[in-house]
Amino acid sequence: MEESATEKVGKITGAIRDGILSRNEQIAKNACDAARWIREYDLVLVLVNAALDVSNPQGELAAETVLALCESLCEELATSRDYKRRDPQAARQHVVTALEQVANRFDQHKNKMLLEAFLTLVNRENLILNRILEHPHDPAYAMAMNLLSNSPRPGVMRLLLNYMDVDAPSSIYSILARRSDLTFVRHFLKKFAGGIRPSARSYLKRVESFGWLKDGGKLLAALGDEEQRGAIQLAMDSGMSRLQAFEIIRAVLKGGNAVTRRCAAEHLSGFCGTEANELIVQTLEDEDPGVQSRVAKLLRNHNIPRATAKLLELLDSPLEAVRESARESLSEYTLQPFLTVFDRLDDDSKRERAALVKRVDPDAIAELKLEMRADARSRRRRAVEVALAIQVVPELESEFIRLLSDGDHAVRTAAVSALRCCSSKAARGALREVLADENIGVRQAAEGVAGSGATRKRFAETGGPRSACR
Incomplete structure (x- = not known):
């Protein structure tokens, strides 16, 4: 058998x-x-x-x-193998x-x-x-x-x-x-790449040093992306010294790939001082837009010299993410804050602030259009003045023509004054109609814009003093 x-x-x-x-x-x-x-x-x-x-x-x-x-x-x-024997x-x-x-x-x-x-x-x-x-x-x-x-x-x-x-x-x-052996450190740091569990965080806060840092952080260069992200998380959540943590962030920013550099840039906000500020400025030159955009947000919070000037330069970046971060960091130079303080500013401050708003806020014209349609006449008047300050009257010409019929004579007068920046046939025609306005102040403003016959002729020939309102 x-x-x-x-x-x-x-x-x-x-x-x-x-x-x-x-x-x-x-x-x-x-x-x-x-x-x-x-x-x-x-x-x-x-x-x-x-x-x-x-x-x-x-x-x-x-x-x-x-x-x-x-x-x-x-x-x-x-491993997931098919074990038929046992x-x-x-x-x-x-x-x-x-x-x-x-x-x-x-x-x-x-x-x-x-x-x-x-x-x-x-x-x-x-x-x-x-x-x-x-x-x-x-x-x-x-x-x-x-x-x-x-x-x-x-x-x-x-x-x-x-x-x-x-x-x-x-x-x-x-x-x-x-x-500190490389194989173990790789596995160890991978555990933190997605964050540190609460069960581990409380004890790690009491750990002030790690064996793999004794080589001055050279081991970091041998780590992969996931492991470097874990090192960053450990640096921020353990009890290691701020100097050691900063060195890890700096090493990753200088030698990591784009994903890990972004992670490091995100945590750079937790450091201050001369070295941190220098690293922020250096990292602005990073080739990755994600890294640049993250450090751009840190310029003003860290009181870095010429921060505003640097951010204004970044508004001209070819990278949308960088431009968006610069605008976000310059949020005080957008339209709404400008409207809030406009009446309290002197003429020089208005001009300076208006120039910044025009550069920083891409939504300024759309928001001004809404302000010019507001129920409160004070808001409509102020919107007219702000549009003049920002020099966007031609872009809002149709709104100014509409305001020539506003129920408030002060708003109509302001609109007449603003339309001197416009030389279109529509603007000229609208101003001629205002010469019959019921309010003498509005009529006088319209006459002042039109001026004498010689002035009217000059408007017709040159298109009006539009350049002065740009």
């Missing part, structure tokens, strides 16, 4: 088990290699016992094989149960590789693991701390990083702060 697949596997497993227990070095080596090759996790307990047998000359080989199998299982658990989670439970006894009896064997195998597969909720971490006098505590601080195994690093999602023992955060 032909053997079933299960029987064949059973025979192979039995042969490997016998080889592991052999005192012959080559046979034991071949058996351990076979166990690794076929990922025979059912043999972990056999390998653990072989490793702990002080009389077994192949004990170290058995421990190495346990660690290799745990790494393989850790890989299976982290369920990785079930295999993990079987292996961890065997290794828990190793952790419990560490004072008897002090086998570093077996404890590392335990840390590679165990999850953070494991009772034995947490007992070790919470009791510095536990026999396995010192070695566990050493492995968590230095092990390059992905499973160990994953375990350490998973503690950041809960209220972890203080010893864990001390390790997180000390580790």
Whole structure:
């Protein structure tokens, strides 16, 4: 009768088990290699016992094989593959149960590789693991701390990083702060790229320094975009010194890609002083419009010399995002604030402010049109005066012609005076009609605009003194 697949596997497993227990070095080596090759996790307990047998000359080989199998299982658990032979989670439970006894009896064997195998597969909720971490006098505590601080195994690093999602023992955060190996730092900083969890923030606020910063921030250059964003978040939300945090922001602004530079520029507002101001001005030259637009908003808040002049220059930028940020930073030079203070300004201040409003506010004409239609006559009169100050009467000619029929004679008079800036046939015709206005003041204003016959002739020939109103 032909053997079933299960029987064949059973025979192979039995042969490997016998080889592991052999005192012959080559046979034991071949058996351990076979166990690794076929990922025979059912043999972990056999390998653990072989490793702990002080009389077994192949004990170290058995421990190495346990660690290799745990790494393989850790890989299976982290990837979505179709495992037809066994369920990785079930295999993990079987292996961890065997290794828990190793952790419990560490004072008897002090086998570093077996404890590392335990840390590679165990999850953070494991009772034995947490007992070790919470009791510095536990026999396995010192070695566990050493492995968590230095092990390059992905499973160990994953375990350490998973503690950041809960209220972890203080010893864990001390390790997180000390580790400076590039692979770990990459994974560590990625955890913060999307923000820092509340469970981690309170402790990180007490961490004043990180091991990976001891090289002067050179490690930052080796990080990817997501990792650099995480470094920025950590700089802003941890307890590291403001100088260190600023150096991280500066390094990213000088060496990161566009996305990370934008993130750094966003956080530059949290720094002040000469160096911060110099960095803001330098960053205005960044090639990315997103970066430029973010730092443009900082110029005035940081009291940078000639901030207003720089922002006015940015209004001419070919980049819309930069122009919009400049306008936003110059919001006090838009129409509505100007209307509020207009009556309190002297003539020189009005001219200066009006010139800025005309440059800064692209909606000034549309908003003035609404003001000229306001119910309150004071607002309509003021709108006329502001339009004159900003020199946009020709653009609002139709509105001024409409105001020649306003119910308030003062508004009609102001409109007549403003229309001297317009030389169109419509404006000239409207002013002629006003010569018959019922109010003498309006009629006199219209006569003053029209002037003598010689003046009227000059208007006809030259188009009127329009240039004086521009």
